Structures are given as C-alpha cells and as structure tokens.
Amino acid sequence: MSALINIGYLVASVLFILGLKGLTHPRTAVRGNLLGAVGMLLAVLLTLTNQRIISYEWIILGLIIGGAIGAALAIKIEMTSMPELVAVFNGFGGIASVLVAGAALLENTLTAEVPVMQLTVAIAVSGLIGAVTFWGSLVAFGKLKGLIGDNAILFSGQQIINAILAVTVLALSCWVVVDPANGMAYWLLVGVASALGVLLVIPVGGADMPVVVALLNSYSGLAAAATGFVLSNNVLIITGSLVGASGLILTQIMCKAMNRSLTNVLFGVMAPVGDGGPSADDVYGGKVKSASPEEVALLFDAARRVSIIPGYGMAVSQAQHPVATLAALLESRGITVEYGVHPVAGRMPGHMNVLLAEADVPYEALRDMDETNLDIDQVDVALVIGANDVVNPMARTDPSSPIAGMPIIDVDKAKTVVIIKRSLSPGFAGIPNPLFALDNSLMLFGDGKKMVLDIIAALKEA
Amino acid sequence: MEMFIMGLTIFALAIFVGFEIITKIPPTLHTPLMSGSNAISGITVVGAVLSSGSQDTMTTTILGVLAVIFATINVVGGFMVTNRMLAMFKKKS
Numbered sequence: 001m002s003a004l005i006n007i008g009y010l011v012a013s014v015l016f017i018l019g020l021k022g023l024t025h026p027r028t029a030v031r032g033n034l035l036g037a038v039g040m041l042l043a044v045l046l047t048l049t050n051q052r053i054i055s056y057e058w059i060i061l062g063l064i065i066g067g068a069i070g071a072a073l074a075i076k077i078e079m080t081s082m083p084e085l086v087a088v089f090n091g092f093g094g095i096a097s098v099l100v101a102g103a104a105l106l107e108n109t110l111t112a113e114v115p116v117m118q119l120t121v122a123i124a125v126s127g128l129i130g131a132v133t134f135w136g137s138l139v140a141f142g143k144l145k146g147l148i149g150d151n152a153i154l155f156s157g158q159q160i161i162n163a164i165l166a167v168t169v170l171a172l173s174c175w176v177v178v179d180p181a182n183g184m185a186y187w188l189l190v191g192v193a194s195a196l197g198v199l200l201v202i203p204v205g206g207a208d209m210p211v212v213v214a215l216l217n218s219y220s221g222l223a224a225a226a227t228g229f230v231l232s233n234n235v236l237i238i239t240g241s242l243v244g245a246s247g248l249i250l251t252q253i254m255c256k257a258m259n260r261s262l263t264n265v266l267f268g269v270m271a272p273v274g275d276g277g278p279s280a281d282d283v284y285g286g287k288v289k290s291a292s293p294e295e296v297a298l299l300f301d302a303a304r305r306v307s308i309i310p311g312y313g314m315a316v317s318q319a320q321h322p323v324a325t326l327a328a329l330l331e332s333r334g335i336t337v338e339y340g341v342h343p344v345a346g347r348m349p350g351h352m353n354v355l356l357a358e359a360d361v362p363y364e365a366l367r368d369m370d371e372t373n374l375d376i377d378q379v380d381v382a383l384v385i386g387a388n389d390v391v392n393p394m395a396r397t398d399p400s401s402p403i404a405g406m407p408i409i410d411v412d413k414a415k416t417v418v419i420i421k422r423s424l425s426p427g428f429a430g431i432p433n434p435l436f437a438l439d440n441s442l443m444l445f446g447d448g449k450k451m452v453l454d455i456i457a458a459l460k461e462a
Numbered sequence: 463m464e465m466f467i468m469g470l471t472i473f474a475l476a477i478f479v480g481f482e483i484i485t486k487i488p489p490t491l492h493t494p495l496m497s498g499s500n501a502i503s504g505i506t507v508v509g510a511v512l513s514s515g516s517q518d519t520m521t522t523t524i525l526g527v528l529a530v531i532f533a534t535i536n537v538v539g540g541f542m543v544t545n546r547m548l549a550m551f552k553k554k555s
Contacts, residue, residue, distance in 0.1 A: 016502050016505075019502070020502070023495050024487040024491065026491060029552075030549065040501070052515065052516040053515030053516060058515070058527045059527075062514060062526075066530060067534050067538045074539045074546065075546075077543060086493070086500060089539055096507070096509075099510070110519065116463075118466040217496050220503045227506050228509075235505060236506065237476065239505040241472075241477045242499070242502070243503040245476075245481050246483075249481060341490075350493035351493060353490040353493065357547070357550040360550075366490055368488075
C-alpha cells in the first residue's frame, strides 16, 4: 500500500513538472496550471489513505475553510491588487511549514525515541525559513497595500540588529537540534525568525518590491522542501525545490533588470545621489514643455507608429482599460500600436502584462525591453504612462547617477515622447529625469486615466 | 541517514530541473508563473493533513488543522487566480 502511495506521489511530482513547463508558453499555460491542480488533488487524496490518519472531521473542516477563503480571494481580487495577493499566498505557504514542523517535533517527543539529527535539523530549517517567509510576506503585503509606508524604512543600527538576530537564530537552531525534547526552543526560534523576516523586508522600498516578491516566492518553496525532509516525503522535496529554483531565477532576472545586486536590494542600499548630480532646477529649468490632450491627439493623428510604455502609475490610476481603448482607436485609423514593457515596471514580475491582458491587449503586442529598444528610433510617438526611472536616460549617460548602468527603455530616441505624469516629482530613485526636458518631449500633466480618456475624446472630435 | 542522503539527491536534482524549465519563460507570464508555482508550493498541505488526522495530542491536531487551512488557501486560491489570469491571456490568441 505504501509503495502504491509513493508511486502516486511520483505521478503528482511529474504532473507538477509538466505543469510548470506548460506555464512557459501562453498557449499551454492554462493546461499547465490545470495539470498542477490535478497533481495537487492526487497528492491530497493519496495522503488521505495514509493509515496514520484516524479521524477525518478536522481535516475536512480545514480543507473546507481554507478552500472557501482561497476561492473567495481568487474570485474577488482586482487585477491591480495581484502583487498583494501573491505576497500573502507566499506567506501562507510559509506559516503552514512552521506549523507542520512544530507538530512533527511534538509527535516525535511523544514517542520517546531520540529523534535522529537529520530530522531535527530539518525541523529547525523548516521553522526558520517558514517564519521568515510568513512575516516577510506580511510586511510586503502591507507595503504593497499602502498600510505601511511604501518607501524604504531605514534606521541606524539596522544591519547590526539583523546580524544579532541572524546569530540568535543560528544559536536557537542548534538548541532545537541538540535538545529536541524541549518544545520551547523551537517556538523561540520561530519568534526570532519572525522578527528577522519583518526586518529583512522593512528596508526594501516600493520599486524594489518585484525582487522581494520573487524572493519570498522562492523561500516559500524552500520551506516546503524543508518540510519534505521533516516528513521524509519526496513529493514535498521535489515540489519545494522546483518552486525554490523558479523564484530564484525570477529574483535574478529582476535584479539584472535594475542593474543591482541582490544584497544591494535586500539591505536597502540605493547608491547615494552623488553630490555632483544635477538638481531638478538645473535639469528642468525653463525647458519642460507641457501639452494639452488636444495637442497630443493631433500628434497621434499624424503618427504612423506608436509605442506605449506603461509603469506603476498606470496600475495606480487603473488606466489599463482606457489605454487599450486608445490603442484600438489608433489602430482603427491605420496606426501601428505596440507596448514596451520594462521587466521591473510595476510592483511584481510581469505586473504590467497582467493588467494589459485584463484590458484585452493581445500578448503579441507586448514587446519586452530589448525588442522595444531595437527600433524605438522609428517610433513616431512614444507614450509614457506612469513610468519614470525605467525611462531615465541618465542611466546611460551619467555614470555617477544612482541608476547608472540600469537597462532602460530608450524612449528619448523616439521622434516624439509624450509623458503622462501628475507632476515633475522624482521616481523611486529620487533623481530628476532629463527626459522630461528634451526637445522632443511633451509633458501631459494629470491623472493617467483621465488624461488618456481626454486624448480619446479629442481624437474622436477631430 | 540513507533516507536523508536520498532526499538531498532528489532536492539537488529537482533544483536543476526547475532552473532548466523556468529559464525559458517569457516575461509576459512572470506573474502567472509566480502565482502558479506558489499554488504548487502549498504541497505542505500533505504534511498538514497527516498532522491533523493522526490525533496524537490536542496540540498537534490544532497545529495540523491551522496548517491545513493556510496551505489550502494557498493551493486553492493560487490555482484559481492563476487560471483567471491565464484565461485573460488566452482569449485573444
């Protein structure tokens, strides 16, 4: 019987791998996700046949409550709030690992055998990663939702406190391993790891969130893998490491897209604004031209090719539907419209793509940064909506700027650039953007959604 | 110990499988990949079911049930929201 269950777990693992593979292409992605869900159902059903289970009512109650909450969240959530939801789901995976490892430790002390060291090590690791993931995700959720300041929260001595916590966590882990019968050690470990989770995410600022969300995704996988070692269950180990690897790759992609190292993002060290850096007055003084929606509409009328560059501001003002309407209107007049999406635009990997997909933009029209830069000089009008640092040419031109070397979308090379923005206030990097003062740039000051609607109205009138 | 080494072997190999699969993913699908892989990491539900069903003590049962709830939110919510997102990507193609 147990061999049969293990073969079933193997089938589930294969389904997970095929499912993830499916997620790598839009055509196969829905099926991939379904394969994953089938694998999960199979794994749960097999587990229910385990002879250790003597009562089902609590399990069923838990499954019903969890399933109902999960389904309600998934159905109700607005696409613009997707980063928060993913963050909180990551955290729930983490806390589940903490609880399971805690229960396993307790069960083991009951049997009065001295548990082998591999088991206690796995329990400590499970509790540690799980607690960091849970609390880190909650802080990320709070930041994304705007409950806690979106900016990096830094205080003096932060690194020292983190170092002390890290050492304490290691010491407590050793205590759990050496003296597993002492239940208190484990929960102390979980408590200190929780504080560490909070402090690790607190210093990370808004625009760096994509890295953190991806990293927590990886942690939630590693926590599951550690729990797999606790239970000597291969399906958990395989699945956890798959997710851990996938989150790690996303983290790496995000870091690369910002030209920053992971430690740099995690410890909130943004390169300081050099003293020699130009002030906002130097950059903008008298050179910024502002336009009206009507003037922008005239520009579009004369254009043959338009590229739309969305940023976090598009999500904030919920402008994705008007943007898609504008694109459709332009296309109906024979103008080519495409979208240039920067990898870290928004608050999570792929954030812009999801919003545009929600607004029915075909994914063929979404071009990544490199593709966009290839022929941006042939674009008549580049429309930047709610993006700032990712289109700042200083990344290319000023080696002393904090964003020096960060890959950007070179909209300044388009024939005309229209930037929809509320004001000239700096983006996350805290530096002025010379793009706004270029001869071929026009600022359209106002709320993203309202401005796009105004352009549409002006186009229809003309 | 043998069991542990076996687990470690599987862990290392699965990491490589993960790297191989995910490096090919287009940026468009990064969000669904995260929510989808996130749902899969809710596999901890397997361990949670065992803890809550074996009824060793009241405490392990409570820990187990709480874990079942959290992991199931993760699993059900994750798969459903991924499906919802992917449906939006699909309808035009």
